[in-house]
Amino acid sequence: MSLLTTIIFVPLVGAIVTAMLPKARTDLPKKVALGFGLVDLALAVVLLVRFDVGAVGMQFTERLNWIPEAGIQYFLGVDGISVPLLALSTLLTVLAILASWKIEKRTVLYFTMIQLLAVGMNGVFVALDFVLFYVFWELVLVPMYFLIAVWGGPRREYASIKFFLYTLFGSVFMLIGILALYLHPSGGTFDMIELAARGGSLPTNFQWWIFGAFFLGFAVKVPIFPFHTWLPDAHVEAPTAGSVLLAGIMLKMGTYGFVRVSLPMLPDAAASAFWTWTIGVLAAISIVYGAAVAFAQTDLKKLVAYSSVSHMGFVMLGIASGTVAGINGAVVVMVAHGIITGLMFLLVGMVYERTHTRKIADVSGLSSGVPVAGGLLAFAAIASLGLPGLAGFPGEFLTLLGAWQSDLAPGIVIVSALGVLFAAAYMLWMVQRVVLGEASPIVAKITDLNTREIVIVLPLVALTLGIGLYWSSLLRYVDPAVKAMLTGMGAI
Amino acid sequence: MEGYWQLLPELIVMGVAIAALFGELLPGKDRGTALLGAAASTAAAVVLLFWGTAEPLFGGMVVADETARFIRIAVALLTAVWLLWLSGRNMDGERRREAVALALFSSAGGMVLAMSADLIVLYMALELSTMPAYVLMGYKRKDIDGLEGALKYFLLSMLTSLVMLYGLSFIYGLSGTTAYSGISLAETGPLGIAAAALVMVGLFAKMSAAPFHYWAPDAYAGASAASVAFVSTVPKISGMAAVVRLVAVIAPGVSSFGILLGAGAVLSMVLGNLAALPQSDLRRLMAYSGVAHTGYLLLALTSGTQIGYGAVLFYVVAYAAPSMAIMLISAEEGPSLTDLAGLAARRPAIAWAMVVWLLSLIGIPPFAGFFGKLYLFGAAIEGGLVWQTVLAIVMSVVSAGYYFRVMREIFFGDVPESPMQVERSVSASTALALCVLATVAVGIGASPLMNALSFSFP
Numbered sequence: 001m002s003l004l005t006t007i008i009f010v011p012l013v014g015a016i017v018t019a020m021l022p023k024a025r026t027d028l029p030k031k032v033a034l035g036f037g038l039v040d041l042a043l044a045v046v047l048l049v050r051f052d053v054g055a056v057g058m059q060f061t062e063r064l065n066w067i068p069e070a071g072i073q074y075f076l077g078v079d080g081i082s083v084p085l086l087a088l089s090t091l092l093t094v095l096a097i098l099a100s101w102k103i104e105k106r107t108v109l110y111f112t113m114i115q116l117l118a119v120g121m122n123g124v125f126v127a128l129d130f131v132l133f134y135v136f137w138e139l140v141l142v143p144m145y146f147l148i149a150v151w152g153g154p155r156r157e158y159a160s161i162k163f164f165l166y167t168l169f170g171s172v173f174m175l176i177g178i179l180a181l182y183l184h185p186s187g188g189t190f191d192m193i194e195l196a197a198r199g200g201s202l203p204t205n206f207q208w209w210i211f212g213a214f215f216l217g218f219a220v221k222v223p224i225f226p227f228h229t230w231l232p233d234a235h236v237e238a239p240t241a242g243s244v245l246l247a248g249i250m251l252k253m254g255t256y257g258f259v260r261v262s263l264p265m266l267p268d269a270a271a272s273a274f275w276t277w278t279i280g281v282l283a284a285i286s287i288v289y290g291a292a293v294a295f296a297q298t299d300l301k302k303l304v305a306y307s308s309v310s311h312m313g314f315v316m317l318g319i320a321s322g323t324v325a326g327i328n329g330a331v332v333v334m335v336a337h338g339i340i341t342g343l344m345f346l347l348v349g350m351v352y353e354r355t356h357t358r359k360i361a362d363v364s365g366l367s368s369g370v371p372v373a374g375g376l377l378a379f380a381a382i383a384s385l386g387l388p389g390l391a392g393f394p395g396e397f398l399t400l401l402g403a404w405q406s407d408l409a410p411g412i413v414i415v416s417a418l419g420v421l422f423a424a425a426y427m428l429w430m431v432q433r434v435v436l437g438e439a440s441p442i443v444a445k446i447t448d449l450n451t452r453e454i455v456i457v458l459p460l461v462a463l464t465l466g467i468g469l470y471w472s473s474l475l476r477y478v479d480p481a482v483k484a485m486l487t488g489m490g491a492i
Numbered sequence: 493m494e495g496y497w498q499l500l501p502e503l504i505v506m507g508v509a510i511a512a513l514f515g516e517l518l519p520g521k522d523r524g525t526a527l528l529g530a531a532a533s534t535a536a537a538v539v540l541l542f543w544g545t546a547e548p549l550f551g552g553m554v555v556a557d558e559t560a561r562f563i564r565i566a567v568a569l570l571t572a573v574w575l576l577w578l579s580g581r582n583m584d585g586e587r588r589r590e591a592v593a594l595a596l597f598s599s600a601g602g603m604v605l606a607m608s609a610d611l612i613v614l615y616m617a618l619e620l621s622t623m624p625a626y627v628l629m630g631y632k633r634k635d636i637d638g639l640e641g642a643l644k645y646f647l648l649s650m651l652t653s654l655v656m657l658y659g660l661s662f663i664y665g666l667s668g669t670t671a672y673s674g675i676s677l678a679e680t681g682p683l684g685i686a687a688a689a690l691v692m693v694g695l696f697a698k699m700s701a702a703p704f705h706y707w708a709p710d711a712y713a714g715a716s717a718a719s720v721a722f723v724s725t726v727p728k729i730s731g732m733a734a735v736v737r738l739v740a741v742i743a744p745g746v747s748s749f750g751i752l753l754g755a756g757a758v759l760s761m762v763l764g765n766l767a768a769l770p771q772s773d774l775r776r777l778m779a780y781s782g783v784a785h786t787g788y789l790l791l792a793l794t795s796g797t798q799i800g801y802g803a804v805l806f807y808v809v810a811y812a813a814p815s816m817a818i819m820l821i822s823a824e825e826g827p828s829l830t831d832l833a834g835l836a837a838r839r840p841a842i843a844w845a846m847v848v849w850l851l852s853l854i855g856i857p858p859f860a861g862f863f864g865k866l867y868l869f870g871a872a873i874e875g876g877l878v879w880q881t882v883l884a885i886v887m888s889v890v891s892a893g894y895y896f897r898v899m900r901e902i903f904f905g906d907v908p909e910s911p912m913q914v915e916r917s918v919s920a921s922t923a924l925a926l927c928v929l930a931t932v933a934v935g936i937g938a939s940p941l942m943n944a945l946s947f948s949f950p
Contacts, residue, residue, distance in 0.1 A: 069942035070867065131866065135857035142851065149903065157904060161896055168854075168892055172885040179870045 002062045003047055004076040004126045007086065010040045011093070011118035019112045026107045030097060033111035037094040040118070044090040051083050053476050056484045058128065058193060066132070071182070071190055075129040080481030081259055081331055082125040084474060085252055088338045089125065091459065092248045093118040096241035098456045099346055102353065103151065103239070110151060113143040114241060121249045125256065130178045130190040134171070140250060141167055144242065152237035159230075159237035166220055166230040174217025174257075177210045181265065196264035196488060204268045211269035214262050215279075221254030224279075224316055225286040228309050235305035236358075240349025243301070247308050248342040252334045255315045259327065259485070263319065267489035271322060273407075279320040280408045286313030287419035295426045300351070300358045303430060304344045307384060310419060311337045311396075317408075317416050318399035322491055324482055326402020331478045333395030336467055340392055343380045343460040347373060350453050354446035360433050362442050369439035370448040376457055378435045383464045385427040386420050390468035396420060495549035498556050501536035501564060502600050505571075508532035509596030515589030522588040526579035527919070529592045533572035533599060537565045552671050553610040559805065562944040563606035563733040566809045567726055570816060571599040573923045574722050577820050580917030584632055584716040584823075591631060594624035595722055602730030611660045611670040614734055615653075621727045622649060622698065628719040629711055641714025648697060648707040656694020662687035663742065672737065678745030688746045692753070695735050699728065700779070701786045702759040709767075712779040717827055720775050721819035724782055725812040732789060732808040736801045743796055753794040758880060760787030765890045772829050774822045777894060778815060781853065784891060785811050791884055792868040795875025802945040803867035809941075810864035810934050814849035817927035818898075821846060824914050829898060831912070833905025839914070843902050845928045850895045852931045855888050860934035867942075 014036030018029050052059060058077030066074045078086060096114060103110050116139070123136030141164055149160035181187040186201045199207075220227045231251075235243050263270045270276070290310030297303040311333065318330030351366070351373060352358055366374030383390035386397075400420075403413045449457075467474055486492045496503075508529055511518065515525035546556040575592060583591050601620025608614040626649065630642025660670075666684060667675045677684035697704035712720045743749045764784030771777035789807060792800040821842060825831050836843040852859035865888065872881045934941065 067863075067939045067942065069939060070870075135862075138857050138862075142847075142856065157900065161900070164896065165889065165892060168856075169886075169889045172889055175866070175869070176873070176882060176885060179866070179873050183870065183874050 002060070002076075003043065003050075004060050004062060004078065007040060007043050007047065007090070008076075008119060008122045008126065010036055010043065011115040011122070015112045015115035015119070018108060018115060021108055023108055026104060029107045029111040030101055030103070033097045033115055034094065036115065037090070037097050037118070040122075041090045041094050044087045047078070048083060048087055051078070051080075051477070053080065054480060056480060061128070066129075070131075072131045073129045073191065074132060075191060076126045077128045077193075078126055079484075080477040080479070081485075082256070084331070084335050084477055085249075085256060085338075086122060086125045088335055089118065089121045089249045092244055092338065092342050093121070095342065095346065095456050095459070096244050098452065099244065099349060100239070100241045101452060105151060109146070113146050114245075117143040117147070117245060121245070121253070124253050128192045130182070130192055130195070133192065134175060134178060137171060137174070137253065138168075140253070144246065144250070147242040148234060148238045151239040151242070154237075155233070156237045159233040162230050163234040166227075170217045170220030170227070172217075173213045177213035177217065180206075180210050180213070192260065192265075196485075199265040199267050199488075200490060202266070202268075204272070207266040207269035208272060208274070211262055211266045211275055214257065214266070215275070218254040218257040218262065219282075221257070222251060222312050222316065223254070223309065224282045224313070225289050225309065228286070228290075231309060232302055232305045235308075236299065236301050240345060240352070243345040243349070244342045247305070247345060248338040251308065251312055252338060255312065255319065255330065255334055258316075258319045259330065263322070263327075264485050264489055267491070270489070271491065276320050276322065276406075276408065279316055280403070280412045283313045283316035283320055284412045284415045284419075286310065286316065287416050288422065291419050291422035291426060295422070295429070298360050300348050300360055300363065300430075300434065301345070302358075303360070303426070304341065304348060307423065307426070308337070308341055310423060311341070311384070313419065314396050314399045314416070317403050317412075318395075321399070321402040321406035321408060322486070323402040323405050324479070324486060324492060325398050325405060327482045327486070328475060328478055329395045329398025329400075329402055331395075331482065332398060332467075332471065332474055335474060336391035336395050336464075339460050339463045339467070340380055340383045343457055343464065344377070344384065346457055346460070347377045347380060350449060351377075355442045357442065360430065362440055364433055365435075365437045365439035365443050367435045368437075369443035370446060372449045372454065374435045376449075376461065378431050379461065379464075381427040381431050381435075383468070385424040388468075391464040391466075391471075393468060394471040495546075495554075498543075498546045498549055499604075500543070501539050501568065502603050504532050504536045504539070505568065505596050505600040505603065509593050509600060512589055512593035512596060515592065522592075523579050525589045525592045526575050529596050530572045530575035530579065532596070533568045533575060536603075537568040537572065540565050540568070548609065552673055553613050554604070554607045555609045556607055558944050558946055559733065560607040562941065563730060563805065564603040566812070567599055567602045567606065567730050570726050570729065570812055571595055571722075573926050574726070574816065574820075576926075577920045577923035578718065580920035580923075581718070581824065583718050586631055586633070586716075591628060591719075594628050595726075598622070598624040598628075598722075599726060602727055605730040606733040608734060609672045609737065611664060611672075611675075614738065615657060615660065618698070618731070618734065619653065621730055625723045625727055628723055629715040631719050632716055635714070637714040638716070639714070641711040645707050645711035652694045652697035652704065656691050659687045659690025659694065662690065672741045675741050676745050677742050680745065684746050685748055688742050688749050689752060691738070691742070692756070695731070695738070696756055698731050699735065699786045699789075700783050701756045701790060702763045702783055705760070705764070705783045705786075708783065709776045709779040712775040713773055713827075715775070717775055717819050717823035720778070721816045721823060724778065724819065725816040728782075729808050729812050732804060736793065736804055739793055739796075740801060750794050750796060753790050754877065754880060757787050757790035757794055758883065760784060760790060761884055761887045762787075765887045765894075768891070768894045771894070773827055774829055774832070774898070775819070775827050777829070777898070778819060778822075781891060781894070782815065784887065785815075785853075788865065788868055788884055788888075791877060791880055792871045794877060794880075795871050797871060797875055798946070799867070800871035800875060802942065803864070803871040805945050806938070806941060807864035807868050810860035810931075811853070813927050813930040813934070814852045814861065817849050817924055817931075818846065820920075820924065820927075824920070826912060829901050830905060830908075832898065832901045834907030835902040837907065842924065845924060846902055847899060848928055848931055850899055852935075854892045854895050858932070858935055860931050863935040863938050
């Protein structure tokens with residue numbers, strides 16, 4: 001069995017096995033899911049180790065004819081951009097399963113859905129055939145819909161359907177783009193590598209429109225202002241594991257789409273003033289707007305959700321820059337944000353499990369009541385605001401650097417840089433209100449994190465430190481792939 | 493005589509249809525009759541699977557090509573699934589044997605319709621496939637609403653049949669032959685356009701395409717859901733095959749033909765999807781969604797390319813299996829949306845099967861509906877119909893709105909105090925399982941089907 005296929009479909013086998021477990025044994029599904037998740041994580045680690053970091057081009061490729069009449073292949077491969085994201089996806093899946101240990105409502109269904117979600121997430125990062133990519137892309141919608149709709153908060157029905165329709169609306173435009181590329185004489189294939197190679201020969205006018213179609217598809221997923229309104233609803237209503245995977249992986253699918261599809265396949269449109277400005281300005285607005293709205297939140301989970309909008313703005317800024325530093329930074333932020341936001345959502349979820357409230361005013365003084373939880377939350381907040389030495393810093397630094405080097409107006413970069421300041425402000429204010437101070441009556445009654453919970457967050461804490469102190473370990477993977485892509489685009 | 497052997501599948505179906513009329517005398521009574529019908533349809537499909545194809549028969553009036561084979565197999569198998577289901581259930585309390593006979597007659601007509609390459613055969617086969625459908629729609633003899641719906645369907649369908657016949661007579665007059673091979677409307681001027689338009693009125697009405705769709709919601713809502721399951725799917729497959737063949741013949745000569753089809757496509761997509769949104773009766777909802785799906789089909793038909801025609805036939809099959817299944821569930825659980833409330837708790841397997849069918853109808857991969865839409869929209873863009881395709885794609889997001897309402901009822905609806913308990917039935921469950929299998933396999937295993945329809949992307 002080939003490695004990438006195995007990584008994608010181990011969770012599918014897990015999902016099928018889980019679905020067939022007897023309903024009465026509510027303790028079994030989580031163990032089965034964890035087992036399959038750990039196998040998948042181990043395989044991803046094998047992939048990371050065996051990946052040849054210096055080599056250019058796709059590795060571990062697999063290619064089979066699927067529907068030859070329509071030119072559709074089963075084509076997989078990874079490069080330095082997708083490998084870290086794939087590994088992150090398998091890791092967060094395991095942590096999400098662990099974080100759901102106490103779920104008691106319809107466990108068979110729950111863990112089946114988590115694993116189906118993992119199939120889609122893994123698949124998106126390794127698919128190199130456009131139809132296959134789209135299949136995995138849409139595959140994540142259904143389990144996430146059910147995760148929110150069945151195990152979500154009070155407004156779960158509204159939030160889940162809004163999530164589904166918004167993202168479906170975006171992705172159908174992507175489908176138009178895929179078909180248009182395929183049917184254009186200079187495109188003529190669903191092979192994403194081939195399309196990237198042929199990208200430059202497409203007429204600029206055509207590229208411009210298709211870029212727009214893909215932009216709608218990806219921008220909703222990221223989400224960029226003004227396409228972000230589904231995100232706070234989905235996050236607030238989703239169960240903890242859903243939030244972790246949504247923020248940690250699914251948002252990255254959108255930005256990954258920009259890096260894997262929009263830039264290399266439509267290089268002239270990507271370099272055009274209109275689209276760089278559109279993305280640059282919307283990125284800056286997302287950064288500042290997300291931060292400003294995060295300020296005003298009284299709900300801890302909503303605050304983290306809006307901070308995601310802000311951080312994803314940095315990814316988009318790096319993508320708009322079109323420079324090596326900018327795109328390196330974008331990928332680093334994608335990974336770092338996945339880790340840090342995953343950590344934050346896990347901690348918020350753990351606090352919520354005890355207090356049953358997410359109101360900032362109700363959960364104040366964590367450090368005096370539950371020092372471990374409080375300390376970790378403060379750590380995550382400080383990592384999120386981009387303190388040097390932690391994972392939040394290098395990516396945002398690189399995106400700002402890249403944007404400064406590019407043709408984007410200095411004003412956009414300066415406004416975005418102010419976003420870092422805002423992030424420091426709202427995060428520290430949150431720390432002051434939630435972590436420090438006297439324990440509120442609710443917090444005084446709760447117990448601190450148990451061993452299982454500490455084990456869940458420990459890998460993310462370690463990665464936050466590791467990437468923060470030694471970010472060249474991550475760039476070693478990313479940089480050659482980004483340089484190869486930009487060379488292919490003729491940008492460097 | 494050689495040629496008659498090619499009609500063996502139709503003869504099997506027809507023979508059992510006649511036998512079914514005497515179901516009282518058959519072993520197993522009604523249930524046995526339905527099973528026999530299912531077996532006969534399956535046998536017809538198996539014969540077709542191994543028999544292959546032949547040269548045109550009867551002086552070219554009937555063609556037994558790969559496309560015809562594919563459609564005949566699809567019609568026969570879907571009929572078999574319906575009869576298998578029927579063998580375990582009933583028709584709203586009415587006896588079943590006539591329903592078996594009617595379905596088989598209609599199915600035989602549909603199989604011939606898929607092969608017709610002559611105006612006379614076309615008309616006769618079309619009537620044979622729809623005539624039993626009128627009776628099926630009015631199967632509940634004592635139900636006033638049902639009879640009203642059936643009467644509406646019958647009158648409108650007959651009227652439009654005659655309009656179509658009128659158009660066919662013009663075509664005959666203009667080209668001097670009823671054989672497709674000799675028909676050409678090129679350089680016939682306004683008369684050719686008028687003839688084509690008259691024919692299209694008839695076909696639009698049979699396909700329930702806007703603006704000739706008004707009969708469908710009323711007829712469906714009055715009829716037994718089990719009848720709707722058959723009438724809204726099986727005749728649609730063969731009808732679409734006939735439309736494709738006819739359009740391929742008459743479209744090339746008539747310049748404004750594309751405009752007619754395109755207008756029908758846009759109107760059907762918009763009207764069907766928007767009208768389906770507020771429906772609370774599953775049969776009405778599926779009637780309007782059927783109008784919308786016909787719109788997508790017409791869109792690819794408008795492209796006038798080989799890919800477009802192949803995509804139409806692929807999609808109509810991809811559409812038929814899940815929508816038949818959904819109507820069968822409606823027949824088991826009750827016609828209203830709220831009847832489905834709590835299905836997830838009552839019958840979890842059926843609830844998840846419904847999810848598969850509904851997602852396929854929305855066009856979510858990896859189900860058949862997605863691949864069908866991929867080919868349809870690909871063909872439409874290839875044919876230069878860009879804004880219409882964008883509209884179609886936006887409309888399929890709108891359709892997600894009402895399909896999700898169904899899903900919402902299933903999983904989160906308010907469960908009534910004493911929900912109806914549906915008896916277990918192995919044959920009905922098998923039939924529904926086959927529909928799930930078809931919905932998954934037709935998409936992922938599209939390759940051989942595309943070969944049979946001889947269409948491929950450039």
